[in-house]
Amino acid sequence: MPSIYENRFFTVMAVFEVAPQQQQELIDGIADQVEEHIKKFPGFVSASFHASDDGRKVVNYAQWHSKESWQKAPQAPNSDKAKAAIEGVIKRCEAKSVSGDSFSFRVARVVENEL
Template sequence: MTTIDTETDVTTLINVFTVVPERQDELVDLLADATEETMRHLPGFVSANIHRSRDGERVVNYAQWESEADYEAIFERPDVREHMDGALELATADYHLYDVALTDER
């Protein structure tokens, strides 16, 4: 389950894909399939949340892993590379790892 909390010890990936609006749904479907078929079964996977921008030009993957090492290990897997190569055929990606600095609720 996704937990956004300064006390939770997880590694957060935020990956912002830039895509042409006509291909946004295709990218969302590819990322959803990758999550269901592969990512959720890998060691250290916690959660993935796919967001689509209302203008159709971006897709954001907010994912959590138990550790940075768990996240980095996924790139050694051919099945993960296959999914990521497919995503990069549709869009450009800007991804970084984050720690939660603040949460505030009303």
Template sequence: MQTPEQNRSFTQLIEFEIEPHQQPALISALSVQTERLAQGFSGFLSASILASDDGRRVLNYLQWQTREAGEAAFQSFESGEQDFWQLIRAHRAKTVTFGSFQVMSSIERSHDNALHCNLVN
């Protein structure tokens, strides 16, 4: 039996391609924006900002309890005090790729060092 769609968490992935000298400033700006989203919107689960070794890419990973929570937060991100498009221009992103995903399976290590797998289908 399939799990209803509303019971699946929702993940947004945003990949930025930039010049290496822009990477630290973009990471800093995304950290501030991500913290604002986490504090200001219910449904936030987790976020990570990842930097490529070559300095040319940054990946912003945001996970939400529901698609609706993630989309509401992103709409705010687009029009907030430092809107998303301004952030892209300020850090001269060459390309920005957006992806939205529903979590179908996850695995994590617990405090007692056991592995726990969650299949959501």
């Protein structure tokens, strides 16, 4: 479950454009690889997938314990397999990365409603 706190986790966001009929396939395909491989990588916290109402965009919001753990992810076991599988899903769904690469962020401020 994602936890959003100021200066607690390192956040990476990737934005994709996709045909509406392939939006869910893109989400499921990437999420399956995260479930199978990436969630086992040291420092991984969570991945959330956001689907635009028009069906044309997907945002992947991923949290890591630190920037260093995210940068070391390509050295983790099965990282090549996961990367190749994710690239295959993106190609099969004819999705385009809006950002070219992922954007990285830190949570600078959070405003919450008290429940």
